[in-house]
Amino acid sequence: MKEDILILAIESSCDETAASVVKNGRTVLSNVIFSQIALHTQYGGVVPEIASRKHIEKINQVISEALQQAGVTLAEIDAVAVTYGPGLVGALLVGVATAKALAFAAKKPLIGVHHIEGHICANYITNPELEPPFICLVVSGGHTHLVRVTDYGKYEILGRTRDDAAGEAYDKVARAIGLGYPGGPKIDKLAKEGNPKAIPFPRAHVADAPYDFSFSGLKSAVLNYLNSCEMKGEPVNPADVAASFQDAVVDVLVTRAIMAVKESGMNRFAIAGGVASNSAIRSAFTERCRQEGIVFYRPEPVFCTDNAAMIGSAAYYEYQNGVRHGWDLNAIPNLKLGER
Ligand code: KG4
Ligand code: ZN
Numbered sequence: 397m398k399e400d401i402l403i404l405a406i407e408s409s410c411d412e413t414a415a416s417v418v419k420n421g422r423t424v425l426s427n428v429i430f431s432q433i434a435l436h437t438q439y440g441g442v443v444p445e446i447a448s449r450k451h452i453e454k455i456n457q458v459i460s461e462a463l464q465q466a467g468v469t470l471a472e473i474d475a476v477a478v479t480y481g482p483g484l485v486g487a488l489l490v491g492v493a494t495a496k497a498l499a500f501a502a503k504k505p506l507i508g509v510h511h512i513e514g515h516i517c518a519n520y521i522t523n524p525e526l527e528p529p530f531i532c533l534v535v536s537g538g539h540t541h542l543v544r545v546t547d548y549g550k551y552e553i554l555g556r557t558r559d560d561a562a563g564e565a566y567d568k569v570a571r572a573i574g575l576g577y578p579g580g581p582k583i584d585k586l587a588k589e590g591n592p593k594a595i596p597f598p599r600a601h602v603a604d605a606p607y608d609f610s611f612s613g614l615k616s617a618v619l620n621y622l623n624s625c626e627m628k629g630e631p632v633n634p635a636d637v638a639a640s641f642q643d644a645v646v647d648v649l650v651t652r653a654i655m656a657v658k659e660s661g662m663n664r665f666a667i668a669g670g671v672a673s674n675s676a677i678r679s680a681f682t683e684r685c686r687q688e689g690i691v692f693y694r695p696e697p698v699f700c701t702d703n704a705a706m707i708g709s710a711a712y713y714e715y716q717n718g719v720r721h722g723w724d725l726n727a728i729p730n731l732k733l734g735e736r
Contacts, residue, residue, distance in 0.1 A: 409483025481731025555607025
């Protein structure tokens with residue numbers, strides 16, 4: 397009997413063309429990522445049409461490299477996995493069509509994976525001891541979700557953003573202070589030189605929904621602050637703006653997430669998604685979890701931002717749960733977590 401399960405995973409939901417081979421959901425044999433960031437920077441954000449075209453150009457090469465680096469052939473793979481939503485429809489379709497073609501040609505099962513489920517499962521790669529149940533805060537460019545992971549492949553959404561995602565707020569504020577795209581890593585760096593208490597930006601609470609988030613008011617407060625300085629001819633210290641904005645984001649994320657963990661009666665908490673690579677967020681949660689006696693898990697930064705290894709990890713547990721998709725698998729741009 398064959399013991400190890402090898403999954404070839406493909407991710408193309410936004411601006412990273414990625415492929416990976418993952419063994420038994422936790423061991424990454426290869427993790428190839430072609431980032432299109434440089435291509436989109438000149439437009440100040442991801443241009444969907446350009447992203448799809450670049451995915452088509454790169455995807456075969458990225459998959460070949462992933463197989464080669466892992467030292468396996470397609471014949472040795474047990475299943476082909478692919479992100480089929482949520483994301484940019486044209487970008488998703490490139491991955492889905494490629495995965496279907498490969499799986500069909502090689503006579504392998506096909507497993508469609510939810511992108512956010514992938515982000516959560518990135519924690520299984522970095523933290524071999526982590527097992528459900530636990531609470532996970534997913535903070536990315538498109539999503540801000542507080543999730544109770546009840547079992548492998550089983551999720552309960554406790555809260556979500558009512559407007560902008562955390563990463564979206566980072567990107568918009570970065571653009572306003574002239575840092576360019578993608579803003580998250582740039583704000584992270586600049587904030588280290590600023591005073592987080594310089595400007596008292598608001599911490600929004602959503603009435604009757606203690607686990608929900610709202611970042612559009614914070615984003616507007618930053619834009620208003622910048623406008624009013626300009627009108628009054630007062631100088632702006634971009635490092636102070638970055639640090640004060642980040643302080644507000646960190647405060648809201650830590651307060652809500654820790655409250656959810658404590659009220660859940662669990663003592664395991666994880667973060668995931670591109671924004672989870674933020675140094676201030678990682679250290680604030682490390683400190684707060686230490687004080688509260690909560691065990692804190694986070695993926696390595698390379699598994700926080702979009703990658704295919706996390707899709708390979710999620711697919712392994714779906715595979716073990718018997719999930720198989722048909723040749724009619726389609727891209728679903730607004731796929732909900734927990735839907736198949
Ligand atoms: O998870 P991800 O790669 O893509 C989505 O699924 O959306 O997340 C991308 C987001 C972008 O908004 C980017 O600015 C943000 O993650 N990000 C960061 C950092 N690195 C990436 N935000 C804050 N600090 C960072 N160090
Ligand atoms: Zn993502």
